[in-house]
Amino acid sequence: MTFIELGSGSPDLSYRQRASHVIALAFAVFALVIGYNLRNTGLFSTTRYENVEAGIRAEYPRNWLFDNQGDYVFRVRNMTRVGFKTTIQVELRPVGAAGSTRSILDAISLERFQSLAAYQVINVDASTPLADDIESVTMAYTYADTDRDPFLQSIPTVVRGVDILAVRGGQVVIITFLADATTFESDYAFFERFLSGLEFR
Amino acid sequence: MKSLTLIAVLLLFTYIVPVTAQQPALDIERIQRATVFVMQVRNVEDNLFITCVSSGTLVSRDGLILTNAHSTQQSADCPGTELIIALNVRSGESPIAQYRAEIAQIDPGLDLALLRITREPDGRLVNRENLALPFVELADSSATRIDETITIVGYPGIADDPVTAVQGTITGFALEPRSTNSASWIKTSAVISGTMSGGGAYNTQGQLVGIPTTAPLRQGILNTNCIPIQDTNRDGIVTASDDCIAIGGFINALRPSNLARPLVRAASLGLDVEVMSLPTTTSSGNTPTISRLFFSPSVNEAGMPTTVISNLPSGSTSLYLFFDYANMSPETVYELRVTTDGRPNATFSLAPVRWSGGSSGLWYIGSSGQPWPNGVYEFTLFANGVAAPTQRLTIGGPPQITATMSDIVFGLLNLRGEPLGNGFVLPSGNTASAQFLYRNMSNGTNWTAIWYLDGNEVSRTPDVWSEGETGSASTSIQDPNGLRPGSYRLELYVENGLAATSDFTLAGAQQGVRPQIFSNARFTTAATPAEAAQSGAISTFSDSIPQLYALFDWQQIAPGTLWTLRWLVDGDVFYEQVSPWTMPESGQNFTAILSSPNRLPDGTYNVQMLVNNLLLASIEAKVGIGQLPIDRFARADGVLLRGQILDSNTRQGIPGVAFILISEDFSVSDFDWNQSKVYALAVTDQNGFFELERPLEYSTDDREIAYSAVIAADGYQPISADGIEVTTETENPLELIIYLSRD
The missing domain is CATH 2.40.10.120 (Thrombin, subunit H)
Known part of the structure; x- marks a missing residue:
């Protein structure tokens, strides 16, 4: 019987060589950390927004298209995203004294049934925390987004959305995040950072 | 953002020197x-x-x-x-x-x-x-x-026919x-x-x-x-x-x-007018009739014939066919067929169309400023395919010397026996007079004045002419108990031939020489019509309101009298309804409600009441700033910008890429990703095609318009450009092919 012994002999390294290996590894790790930080700085750099009238202060991703000309307090969209433009929106609606978050969610869903194709609620969760421990309710949903231009040939995109509702006084704040279903998970980090910087006054 | 010079294709439509302003060609x-x-x-x-x-x-x-x-x-x-x-x-x-x-x-x-x-x-x-x-x-x-x-x-057609020009x-x-102020129909070849x-x-x-x-x-x-x-x-x-x-x-x-x-x-502003008492126009079920056809060479400001003719001299450019109508409705189809010397004349005929004149009254169809060639013309009107008696007119030859009566105006007589007032709407009284012109009359000629009230003859005055050859004369109708309000007509006959005719309305109380039919006109706002009737007049509404009430009182206007209710905003008419009066002869708080699904847009609102085209009352109110908001999308002309965005390596269209055109007031360096600075936005479809949602405005000598553009997509190098201008000479639509290079 023949035994073949496989092994690697470690040549003896000098102290200087070992030290240089450690330093090289340290630099590599340091460069990775710097690179990661630089990437995050570029990727997650933000622009400050403050609306005294609405009592909202936020930090939204830099170079997302800011829009406050609609029925919302403001909306930002990532226009460089190929396909559906990842969107974060903040909206205020009046709510009656007897109004509950459940009734507001139902009203929103009824509106969307009328206007969004294949709209469907995935779940409603009461666990999403907001700044200052404001109680909130989260609704996740999907719908099919189609380009409104009838002269173009666009295939509908499946969009995943999240609404976070919080009642403040006589108003309900609706914070919405929308993304292509295929990029929802990766883009959700933007939303989490947005929520962490969101302040109500 | 890294700013690069936009590729040459994009620069193709950049004109540095704008050309002189000129009308764009038919797009x-x-x-x-x-x-x-x-x-x-x-x-x-x-x-x-x-x-x-x-x-x-x-x-x-x-x-x-x-x-x-x-x-x-x-x-x-x-x-x-x-x-x-x-x-x-x-x-x-x-x-x-x-x-x-x-x-x-x-x-x-x-x-x-x-x-x-x-x-x-x-x-x-x-x-x-x-x-x-x-x-x-x-x-x-x-x-x-x-x-x-x-x-x-x-x-x-309804098959595979595409749109046709x-x-x-x-x-x-x-x-x-x-x-x-405008023709009712434009004829085309x-x-x-x-x-x-x-x-x-x-x-x-x-x-x-x-x-x-x-x-x-x-x-x-x-x-x-x-x-x-x-x-x-x-x-x-x-x-x-x-x-x-x-x-x-x-x-x-x-x-x-x-x-x-x-x-x-009205549709663009979302305005809707509800009149509390106007009847809905429905067909009476009786057969539509057309009668009493005659011609006049011209029409006065009240829409009445100036005279009655049976021929016109050569070179005439104006002719009107008048007729009475009854039992008509918007569903009635009417048509005018004209022949010249026996041959169909498409120029002066009117193909079958819907009726727009209401139920009954006096109507005309005519033309002005258009040469009428010499010939014998026959005019036949149809209502729902049933022909009225054909009327004939000869055009040609020199002007004929015939006895003529014309230009009837109505009024109250002053001390010198001259009629005063606005001519076609008289206040209630004991006497209504008509003054008219005459030419080529001979003393001793038989003539007759016949007066009608609401279609019924109320007075006939046969007489022998004694006023001389040319001048003006008058005739009157009197009732010691007072003339009843209503729609009157005067027909003047010379030797049993109709020489002139005109209608007028008698309504309202006498206020000087003018009638006062509508009074206490006012705007107000309220939750209900009943509440509006109790509310005071308001002429300025500082905040936007959901409804605007217009109310007025009225007196001595006979049911059936045609009147006009007109609404305007910032001087533009958005509602005009001519209808027979359906309320009692006198009353208070006639109500019209202007509403909008949202709130009424800011503007200056007017309500006018007219009879026989004569403005008798008007009120005005300002809502908000008193001026309509500017519609920044009102312009339809301009250059449509569209094209395709391709991957420079694969030459395949890239779906979902945004093309952002920045407003003329900003450059790429000013652009901070704010929607308010975006002129138009487009996203490519599955094949990379895009088209901007708004046309680009033309740059002129008077107004230089230079846009900027940004195209950015994850994974590709962004491109941008300033100074994008289009002129009336720019190709329209403007097609672009844009290549993006990967990072």
Whole structure:
């Protein structure tokens, strides 16, 4: 019987060589950390927004298209995203004294049934925390987004959305995040950072 | 953002030196894209069956469509209840159903309707603010001239026919009452098929001057065919026993765009007027009749004939055919056939159209400023296909010396026996007088004045002429107990021939020489009409309001008297209704309510009350800042920018890339990703094609307009450019091919 012994002999390294290996590894790790930080700085750099009238202060991703000309307090969209433009929106609606978050969610869903194709609620969760421990309710949903231009040939995109509702006084704040279903998970980090910087006054 | 010079292709449309301002050429592609196919459909157990078809034209970017009323409003001819809008998505192909619509404004008599796109085909609501549809602007149709070239655009059939453009010229105008500042019809030499009814006719600047209009197409008449295209009886085959769609016919008349302006204005602002007491116009069920046809060479400001003639000299350019009508309704189809020396004369004929004059009264159809060649003319009017007695007129030769009476005006007599007042609306009293001119009369000639009240003769005065050959004379009607309010008519006969005639209205109390019919007119706001009647007058509403009440009192106006209620905003009419008075002779708080689904837009609102075209009362109120908001999307002309964005390596279109055009006031370096600085935005489709939602405005010497552009997509190098200008010489639409390089 023949035994073949496989092994690697470690040549003896000098102290200087070992030290240089450690330093090289340290630099590599340091460069990775710097690179990661630089990437995050570029990727997650933000622009400050403050609306005294609405009592909202936020930090939204830099170079997302800011829009406050609609029925919302403001909306930002990532226009460089190929396909559906990842969107974060903040909206205020009046709510009656007897109004509950459940009734507001139902009203929103009824509106969307009328206007969004294949709209469907995935779940409603009461666990999403907001700044200052404001109680909130989260609704996740999907719908099919189609380009409104009838002269173009666009295939509908499946969009995943999240609404976070919080009642403040006589108003309900609706914070919405929308993304292509295929990029929802990766883009959700933007939303989490947005929520962490969101302040109500 | 890294700013790179935009690639050469993009620079192709950059003009550094703007050219002198000039009118853009007819942009037929934009017009064809704005022309829609309107299908009225009937829903039977969730199956949609087409009942009527017509063409229509988008007149606003948010989906207002101008078309005919007869093919959209539910009726016996068109029993459908829903409207489907198909767009000309690709040039040269048949239209594709894209939206559902509802009637926003309608005038059955003018046969015009404004549709509003409201839903997707599957029933989902459309956010109209997000619509960015191609549209056309309305021209001032009163500025059109004979022999002007026009292009008619519409859908000629119901099969695979794409949108079609037909060229022709304006051959004349037809004038009718209540359109004193504009013709009622524009005649054209173009051959227009019946299903192009509701489409558009355009001047050389690409503005809408008229709407091709015909009476509803019916099987077996008007050269129409009826084609079954769906299995409506569900027997498994499409045969003649299935419901069919009428097509064919021919159109030679256009409704001028000026007549559509009030409807467009009201629809675009979302305004709706409710009059508390106006009757809905319905057919009486009696047979429409046309009678007492006669000719006049001209019409006065009250719409009355100046005289009565039986011939015209050579070179005449103005002629009006007057007639009485009764039992008419908007559903009545009327037609004028004119022959010259026995041959049909299309120039002066009017193809079958809907009736716009209400139930009964005096009407005319005529032309002015248009040469009438010499000949013997025969005029035959038809109401629902039934001919009235033909009337003949000879044109040619020198002016004839015949006894003439003309230019009747009515009034109260002053101390010198001259009538005072506004001529055609008199206050109540014991005496009404008429003054008229006469020429070529001979003393001893028999003449007669006959007065009528509401169609019944009340006075006849046969007499022998003794006033001399030429001058003015007067005649009166008296009643010691006071003349009853109502609609009066005077006929003057010379030797048993009608020489002159005119109508006037007697109403209201005497205030000087003028009648006071309407008083205490005021605006107010309230929750209910009853509350409005108790509210005081308000002339300034600082905040926007959901409803505006107009109220007034009235006195001594007889039921049946025709009067006009007109609403204006910032000087533009958006509602005008001529109708018979239906209230008691005197009363208080006649109420009209202006409302809007949202709140009334800021503006200066006016309400006017008229009788016989004479303004008798007017009130004004300001809402908000007293001026309509500026519509930044009002301009339809400009250069359509579209193209394709490709991967420079694969040469494949990149879907989902944003093309951002920055407003003229900002450069790329100023752009901070704020929507307020964006002029237009587009996202590429699955093949990389895009088109901007707004046309680029032309740069001129007076106003230099330079846009900037940004194109950025994850994974690709962004590109941007400043100084993008287009002029009237720029190719339109402007097609771009843009290559993006990977990072």
